[in-house]
Amino acid sequence: MGKIEQYEISDGKLKRKRDFCPECGPGVFLAEHNNRSSCGKCGYTKMKE
Numbered sequence: 001m002g003k004i005e006q007y008e009i010s011d012g013k014l015k016r017k018r019d020f021c022p023e024c025g026p027g028v029f030l031a032e033h034n035n036r037s038s039c040g041k042c043g044y045t046k047m048k049e
Helices: none
Strands: 007-010 013-016 025-029 036-038 045-047
Touching: none
Parallel strands: none
Antiparallel strands: 007 013, 036 045
């Protein structure tokens, strides 16, 4: 998924569709899976409930 596809425009403002990695910081998005969100750069994983 390209960077342009990770944002959407609503009410004239840009909105991120995904969260940033808390370890890597702004600019590195978390990948969305069925049961978790993970970072491809550092390996951070957050399980969904």
